[in-house]
């Protein structure tokens with residue numbers, strides 16, 4: 087029951103039995119997309135408990151003043167209802183056999199096959215196919231084949247565009263127009279209620295009987311927020327009937343630059359639909375599969391060889407790549423990556439530090455152009471960051487903890503969930519005091535600049551972001567009685583502890599940010615005086631640079647205890663120690679919140695997720711191995727991994743410390759967050775950052791790749807059951823192919839235009 091891994095060597099993820107009480111799992115893990123749109127894998131026929139999502143990246147809307155802006159759920163285009171001699175096809179009725187739902191991550195196609203016997207005894211063999219084109223960002227195809235098995239049947243079909251969907255109750259759209267053209271082409275126009283974005287959805291159906299085109303009478307229906315057609319046909323025993331539903335979706339936001347009016351967009355999208363109709367499902371699929379092959383699988387190939395278990399490892403890595411392409415807005419720098427990608431409504435489509443710390447490494451090393459767009463988004467969202475700083479009494483760029491549209495500023499909700507003890511809504515402090523995000527963004531920008539060597543980006547955007555965030559940090563520092571600066575009242579990466587002082591992660595990252603800004607200031611003054619002058623005019627470098635230096639020097643940085651443990655803040659180690667075994671054994675997250683209120687958790691030694699350990703991993707050379715080991719022993723015992731970001735960080739740390747078994751075990755757990763057997767884990771969408779984490783476990787952890795002080799280092803350590811690992815990465819524009827075996831590391835420069843200097847297992851090499 088549930089996920090089945092029998093065909094993973096063919097790149098196929100299978101569900102071999104419909105699980106109608108856990109619909110969210112396959113809906114999310116089998117979602118499709120192309121960075122422009124994401125389509126959840128809800129089945130064609132409707133079920134109680136399903137979530138049908140079509141999300142278009144960047145189209146944020148605020149439902150009302152009490153809610154924060156979110157990605158609205160566009161009208162549903164996937165529903166197709168079938169009746170066999172008057173009995174509606176539904177897996178909870180009649181009998182089903184030979185069921186399989188399969189996602190082919192190589193081609194991006196989702197299929198479902200089943201033999202279904204209706205309560206009236208009529209049997210049909212059904213096959214459903216679905217593709218979201220990677221090539222044509224607006225196009226989606228569905229194909230359904232019905233075979234009448236033993237008896238003749240009367241088949242009735244209902245299909246159209248259904249705008250009666252919401253985001254768990256919040257209706258983000260006004261209905262604008264709905265109509266049939268030529269009694270054939272269906273068009274539905276809806277407008278977001280606050281951001282005024284027009285969505286135009288079009289659909290057309292075409293039919294074939296035993297492979298020959300068939301024309302069917304269309305019974306047109308237009309209802310409130312729903313436009314659909316009914317068709318019927320009599321089939322003889324043994325006959326097959328095919329329905330193709332071809333759909334496109336476009337929004338006025340896509341054409342902001344071109345300034346298309348709604349009626350021009352309606353006209354254009356209808357023309358596009360007619361082209362799609364001529365293409366048909368099979369060609370659309372073939373074209374899209376070719377794009378997957380060329381853009382992803384040929385460009386970013388990975389190989390893992392080893393025992394039987396390693397087959398899952400390779401699939402998990404490829405599945406992570408599949409996901410990281412689904413939600414990547416490669417086409418537009420005005421949007422970023424939501425914490426749930428485009429596979430569900432969780433976290434409302436907002437992006438977090440997940441982008442810079444967990445996902446950016448994959449994109450920087452494998453698709454630098456896409457990585458650049460993600461960081462350009464941060465530059466374009468500076469107005470919101472400036473506003474947030476001002477609203478909080480600071481200066482410079484204070485990036486939002488949760489970010490949506492460019493000038494939205496902070497979009498983290500103020501309240502979420504209910505306190506188990508008081509029954510009151512729980513205040514979400516992250517939007518106000520989880521401030522490390524500003525340094526994380528600067529860190530991502532710096533990493534991107536060094537790894538890709540993209541000086542054009544740094545000159546236009548990068549240096550400015552690093553300096554603007556330094557302005558924020560300098561204004562944020564507080565004078566302490568000890569003559570040092572402190573950063574009080576924050577939430578660190580471990581969100582179970584709020585209002586802490588001197589969170590190690592935050593302080594070290596802030597100090598890094600201040601120091602880096604001052605360093606760049608001096609470098610640019612010498613090497614790029616014109617750029618320096620431009621930035622000086624904007625950011626007053628002459629006055630700020632000395633302040634950044636002084637700030638970095640005087641900022642208090644927590645130091646290890648006598649036992650070598652780095653205190654994650656000024657409170658954690660004084661908290662109560664409790665036995666966490668019960669929560670560690672639960673197959674769901676945040677179980678501790680069922681027993682303790684967040685107020686109580688403040689004084690307990692329990693971590694939701696890695697905190698100091700993320701710091702060790704980002705600033706590897708700043709901490710002695712004994713400190714890392716002692717801190718590891720201390721924190722691992724107290725960490726619940728209640729955030730999907732935690733396991734991969736621990737795995738990379740374990741690999742760095744040489745604990746191969748632990749690193750592998752944690753990698754497998756990280757790879758199973760969505761792919762694994764826990765049926766409730768993905769209801770609100772997949773965990774986008776965890777896929778970056780899976781890639782990091784393999785390439786950073788086992789592959790031993792890291793950028794250290796501006797240089798490339800490769801210190802691989804394969805898990806015991808792997809005999810080979812091969813991956814590619816870009817280093818300053820050169821594409822390197824790295825092959826690691828138990829006793830050998832081979833690095834080839836596939837581009838070969840420049841010499842690449844690197845260190846392999848401590849020895850200097852050049853390729």
Ligand code: IFM
Pocket residue numbers: 425433438439440579581729731775
């Ligand atoms: O950014 C994370 C955070 O660290 C933990 N809660 C979920 C967020 C989104 O993934």
